[in-house]
Amino acid sequence: MREYDLCDLVCPLSKIKATELIESLSEGETVKIILGDADSLKSVAQELKSRGIKPGFEQDGESKFILTISRG
Amino acid sequence: MSQKKSSEKRTLHKELDHKLRVYSDITQLIASPENPTPLVRLNRINPNKDFPIYLKLERYNPFGSVKDRIVYEMLRGLEIENRTLVEPSSGNTGIALACIANVLGVPVEIAVPEAIPNEKKVMLRLLGAKLWEAADELCPRFPSEGARGVVDGLIKSPATKDKYISPNQYENELNVQAHYRTTGPEIWKQTRGKINYFFAGFGTCGTITGVGRYLKEQNPKIRIIGVEPSSPNHRLPGMKRITGLDEEFVPRILDRSVIDDSVEVTDEDAYRTAIELARKDGIPAGPTTGAILYVALHYAESNTGLAVVISPDDAFKYASFYLDIFEAQEGKVRGEKYERV
Numbered sequence: 001m002r003e004y005d006l007c008d009l010v011c012p013l014s015k016i017k018a019t020e021l022i023e024s025l026s027e028g029e030t031v032k033i034i035l036g037d038a039d040s041l042k043s044v045a046q047e048l049k050s051r052g053i054k055p056g057f058e059q060d061g062e063s064k065f066i067l068t069i070s071r072g
Numbered sequence: 073m074s075q076k077k078s079s080e081k082r083t084l085h086k087e088l089d090h091k092l093r094v095y096s097d098i099t100q101l102i103a104s105p106e107n108p109t110p111l112v113r114l115n116r117i118n119p120n121k122d123f124p125i126y127l128k129l130e131r132y133n134p135f136g137s138v139k140d141r142i143v144y145e146m147l148r149g150l151e152i153e154n155r156t157l158v159e160p161s162s163g164n165t166g167i168a169l170a171c172i173a174n175v176l177g178v179p180v181e182i183a184v185p186e187a188i189p190n191e192k193k194v195m196l197r198l199l200g201a202k203l204w205e206a207a208d209e210l211c212p213r214f215p216s217e218g219a220r221g222v223v224d225g226l227i228k229s230p231a232t233k234d235k236y237i238s239p240n241q242y243e244n245e246l247n248v249q250a251h252y253r254t255t256g257p258e259i260w261k262q263t264r265g266k267i268n269y270f271f272a273g274f275g276t277c278g279t280i281t282g283v284g285r286y287l288k289e290q291n292p293k294i295r296i297i298g299v300e301p302s303s304p305n306h307r308l309p310g311m312k313r314i315t316g317l318d319e320e321f322v323p324r325i326l327d328r329s330v331i332d333d334s335v336e337v338t339d340e341d342a343y344r345t346a347i348e349l350a351r352k353d354g355i356p357a358g359p360t361t362g363a364i365l366y367v368a369l370h371y372a373e374s375n376t377g378l379a380v381v382i383s384p385d386d387a388f389k390y391a392s393f394y395l396d397i398f399e400a401q402e403g404k405v406r407g408e409k410y411e412r413v
Contacts, residue, residue, distance in 0.1 A: 012211035013225035013232070017352065039213050 007036030163192030251282025268377030285329035
């Protein structure tokens, strides 16, 4: 599974990059996107919701959020 | 040929002489008290001869708007080094920034709201600027200003922060200083100190703060009137609704102490006034001019005195917006917002 660490991008750059990644997913592909702040998490989650994608979610420490995203 | 002679040959005149209008680079055309933008009296749209209204036509700046002044001022105070200039803009600041950056040989990227007119996007592309088109709701940190969010993200992200520098017109005191140093003194000189009312829009708030501060220092009785859109969702690029805005999103350079009154204007009234201005006084101006002038005309109904209205730019950059109105009037499209214009 490919993993993308976007912790060095603050919102909305993290959202812009995550959106690019989501749009580049091929059918059946799963990726992990790691975000480094709550605003990034909120805006990426919003983007996923608008696309009807329900991600897996894990939190690593206080400010590391891991979303697992699949294109079904 | 010696180095000195070669250098002399490249420069036609040693001193800047605005009467000859020969310049060593385009930035020398940016308005100043020695080279002011015109003040033009409105003779037909304003029926009250006891309240003469003069438009300050900022379109006569070399890059076409009032923003030429502030970009020049801000870049003079900026150490760009090897970084890329980046700025949020509804178009005019971006165009001025791209032009001056090209003069300096510096790369430039502009974050623009998606809803600005295509004419401005084309102009920015013509100038070689990279565009970030941002939806207003892009980022919760800047709830209605995605373009500001993009630039803030580029300046603050560890991955990009060393590559970019932003003049930051919303927080840069040089924005105010440009108007305090040039626009204010120009108006004072051009009206021979007889100005009673000054009208400007709220946007970054540099114009109203800088001009207002200068004029109040010359004569505290001069009334400074600010104009804002009646709704946060408006079609007046460059204007900002201040009322009801969380304090953290109000431009930091706004000095409310110089403002005597603030008035709301709808898109409909702004566009209708801009169209009337073109048809009655022959001045094709942008919709923000229409908004500001609408308020001045309202004042003219019950006041006397000399008024100056800032006209930030011309109509040409908004041709597609005006076309929407005409098509709505002609029934070609369903134009709910503009049917009454």
